[in-house]
Amino acid sequence: MGVLVIAEHDNATLAGATLSAITAAVRLDDAVQVLVAGHGCRAVAEAAARVQGVSLVRHSEAAHYARPTAEDLAALVVDLAADFTYVLAPASTFGKNFLPRVAAILDVAMISDLIRIEGPDRFVRPIYAGNAVATVQSTDPIKVVSVRATAFDAAPSGATAVPIEALEAKPHSDLAEVLAEQLTQSERPELTAAEIVVAGGRGMGSAEGFRLLEEIADRLGAAIGASRAAVDAGYVPNDYQVGQTGKIVAPKLYIAVGISGAIQHLAGMKDAKVVVAINKDEAAPIFQVADYALVADLFQALPELGAELKRVLAK
Amino acid sequence: MKILVPVKRVIDYNVRVRVKADGSGVETANVKMSMNPFDELAVEEAIRLKEAGRVEAIVAVSIGAPACRETLRTALAMGADRALLVTTESELQPLDVAKVLKAVVGQEAPELVIMGKQAIDDDCNQTGQMLAALLGWGQGTFACGVALAEDSVTVTREIDGGNQTVRLKLPAVVTADLRLNEPRYIKLPNIMKAKQKPLQSMTVQELGVEVAARLKTLQVSEPPPRRSGVKVSSVAELVDKLHNEAKVL
Ligand SMILES: Cc1cc2nc3c(=O)[nH]c(=O)nc-3n(C[C@H](O)[C@H](O)[C@H](O)COP(=O)(O)OP(=O)(O)OC[C@H]3O[C@@H](n4cnc5c(N)ncnc54)[C@H](O)[C@@H]3O)c2cc1C
Ligand SMILES: Nc1ncnc2c1ncn2[C@@H]1O[C@H](COP(=O)(O)O)[C@@H](O)[C@H]1O
Numbered sequence: 156m157g158v159l160v161i162a163e164h165d166n167a168t169l170a171g172a173t174l175s176a177i178t179a180a181v182r183l184d185d186a187v188q189v190l191v192a193g194h195g196c197r198a199v200a201e202a203a204a205r206v207q208g209v210s211l212v213r214h215s216e217a218a219h220y221a222r223p224t225a226e227d228l229a230a231l232v233v234d235l236a237a238d239f240t241y242v243l244a245p246a247s248t249f250g251k252n253f254l255p256r257v258a259a260i261l262d263v264a265m266i267s268d269l270i271r272i273e274g275p276d277r278f279v280r281p282i283y284a285g286n287a288v289a290t291v292q293s294t295d296p297i298k299v300v301s302v303r304a305t306a307f308d309a310a311p312s313g314a315t316a317v318p319i320e321a322l323e324a325k326p327h328s329d330l331a332e333v334l335a336e337q338l339t340q341s342e343r344p345e346l347t348a349a350e351i352v353v354a355g356g357r358g359m360g361s362a363e364g365f366r367l368l369e370e371i372a373d374r375l376g377a378a379i380g381a382s383r384a385a386v387d388a389g390y391v392p393n394d395y396q397v398g399q400t401g402k403i404v405a406p407k408l409y410i411a412v413g414i415s416g417a418i419q420h421l422a423g424m425k426d427a428k429v430v431v432a433i434n435k436d437e438a439a440p441i442f443q444v445a446d447y448a449l450v451a452d453l454f455q456a457l458p459e460l461g462a463e464l465k466r467v468l469a470k
Numbered sequence: 471m472k473i474l475v476p477v478k479r480v481i482d483y484n485v486r487v488r489v490k491a492d493g494s495g496v497e498t499a500n501v502k503m504s505m506n507p508f509d510e511l512a513v514e515e516a517i518r519l520k521e522a523g524r525v526e527a528i529v530a531v532s533i534g535a536p537a538c539r540e541t542l543r544t545a546l547a548m549g550a551d552r553a554l555l556v557t558t559e560s561e562l563q564p565l566d567v568a569k570v571l572k573a574v575v576g577q578e579a580p581e582l583v584i585m586g587k588q589a590i591d592d593d594c595n596q597t598g599q600m601l602a603a604l605l606g607w608g609q610g611t612f613a614c615g616v617a618l619a620e621d622s623v624t625v626t627r628e629i630d631g632g633n634q635t636v637r638l639k640l641p642a643v644v645t646a647d648l649r650l651n652e653p654r655y656i657k658l659p660n661i662m663k664a665k666q667k668p669l670q671s672m673t674v675q676e677l678g679v680e681v682a683a684r685l686k687t688l689q690v691s692e693p694p695p696r697r698s699g700v701k702v703s704s705v706a707e708l709v710d711k712l713h714n715e716a717k718v719l
Contacts, residue, residue: 252612
């Protein structure tokens with residue numbers, strides 16, 4: 156029986172979120188298999204074969220798996236799923252897209268955003284933008300689960316490689332066709348994996364305003380995040396959004412600047428280890444979750460912060 | 471063409487939810503309820519497609535308690551043409567909702583279903599994908615752009631690294647993300663007009679759908695609170711604390 160983890164990757168490297176899903180998988184069962192479906196993705200299969208806890212890698216190659224549609228990926232996974240008790244994938248836009256499709260075809264419920272395992276059939280997940288957590292018990296023979304990456308450490312790599320077994324691809328479905336992808340290019344660490352995130356809100360005032368944050372981010376090697384209001388105003392691209400409907404981050408340090416702290420934003424960052432808030436409004440709700448609160452005008456505070464960081468980090 | 475728009479009645483997004491003392495759920499008595507914000511985007515998108523031609527009718531459907539009528543009236547006031555209430559006593563999980571919606575699709579034969587990507591109460595983000603799977607249709611999730619063509623729909627999707635464009639054969643299911651559009655403000659005369667629009671009601675049993683919750687909620691609790699922080703009076707003090715106290719620099 157065991158666990159099948161569907162790997163998220165870009166045909167070159169295994170996404171960090173996959174390693175978190177593997178950690179959850181290992182806690183559920185000793186037999187953990189990883190499915191790597193892609194195009195020219197042998198290197199990914201090899202990387203997966205060296206992740207601690209994995210017992211077998213299934214590798215499926217096809218041109219239409221280069222950027223697989225949910226329709227194609229679900230068809231492949233459903234075929235394998237009957238042999239497993241659990242089917243897991245990261246709770247990223249990748250996993251959220253195809254996993255419910257898998258669950259519906261199998262006629263089982265799906266557990267979204269797993270944050271804790273309480274038993275073989277007991278799972279904890281956030282609801283209401285993280286304002287409550289629910290413990291649910293599954294009665295299905297196959298449990299389809301998306302795993303919140305920030306809730307599980309990445310499984311370590313460097314184990315002796317386990318076998319990689321070729322898996323025949325399924326034919327391409329004509330229901331859906333990927334036409335194009337526009338990915339944001341950035342030199343900075345990935346938002347969900349970064350140790351430090353500096354995030355700006357509507358208070359940044361403009362795209363130029365965000366330059367002040369970039370300077371801080373450069374100094375700290377941090378990723379840049381944003382509130383929905385900042386994204387909507389066009390200051391930064393939409394994949395910067397942190398929150399209930401954006402990315403979930405849990406960095407060592409989160410610096411929120413000019414963000415009021417709506418519950419939908421807090422949903423994405425309140426598991427950060429240390430939260431700093433800079434806001435000119437003393438009553439801003441973000442201060443309720445901040446470890447360090449600085450009531451100040453950001454246009455004054457950020458240049459000062461840059462200079463102070465330069466001084467302290469130089470030592 | 472006909473568009474079906476499923477809308478869910480949820481606790482208003484501005485309400486700070488409270489967990490019941492007995493851990494059985496969250497407090498819903500005397501709490502403001504509204505249409506799920508993502509479903510508002512879905513209704514708005516359907517109306518815009520209708521205004522652009524090609525779409526003859528928009529049917530809104532809600533599954534739940536009789537109070538979902540209110541949500542349907544909102545959809546009608548925004549511009550939906552007809553509404554369908556499917557009543558049930560039990561709280562349905564996404565798989566069951568998808569099964570009910572599949573039955574509704576069977577009756578209504580829409581060429582496009584536009585719905586929210588996520589209900590802000592259960593935060594599941596499953597129903598649209600499940601419905602598409604049950605129907606054997608293509609899916610365009612997390613849409614920030616929708617363009618209708620003769621026998622296909624092109625959907626721009628928000629994905630983690632940026633955007634992806636997919637073309638789906640019709641019929642298809644599209645789920646709305648936040649940046650799809652800005653829902654219109656409802657004008658008073660339209661609220662009056664909505665009262666005249668047809669709202670049909672039936673039960674889950676009448677639709678012939680078997681539902682059975684597969685997930686049992688054992689407990690609902692508050693997340694652990696963050697310990698309260700301190701106010702710093704200057705940038706220098708902040709950096710000092712981050713460096714020497716929190717040791718995160
Ligand atoms: C269904 C739904 C989902 C949502 N999902 C998300 C989500 O995932 N992520 C998200 O972020 N939001 C989300 N939102 C939106 C959310 O409700 C808030 O509207 C949004 O987070 C507000 O962004 P903000 O804090 O940047 O803007 P505002 O609330 O306008 O706050 C701006 C802040 O900047 C401060 N400020 C202004 N000027 C200065 C200055 N010079 N110096 C210092 N401080 C200054 C102000 O005091 C204020 O506190 C969602 C909403 C809905 C309905
Ligand atoms: N009870 C319901 N009635 C109508 N539509 C629903 C219902 N539950 C879910 N939906 C639709 O499914 C979407 C996703 O919900 P969920 O999968 O629960 O996050 C919502 O945005 C609605 O469009």
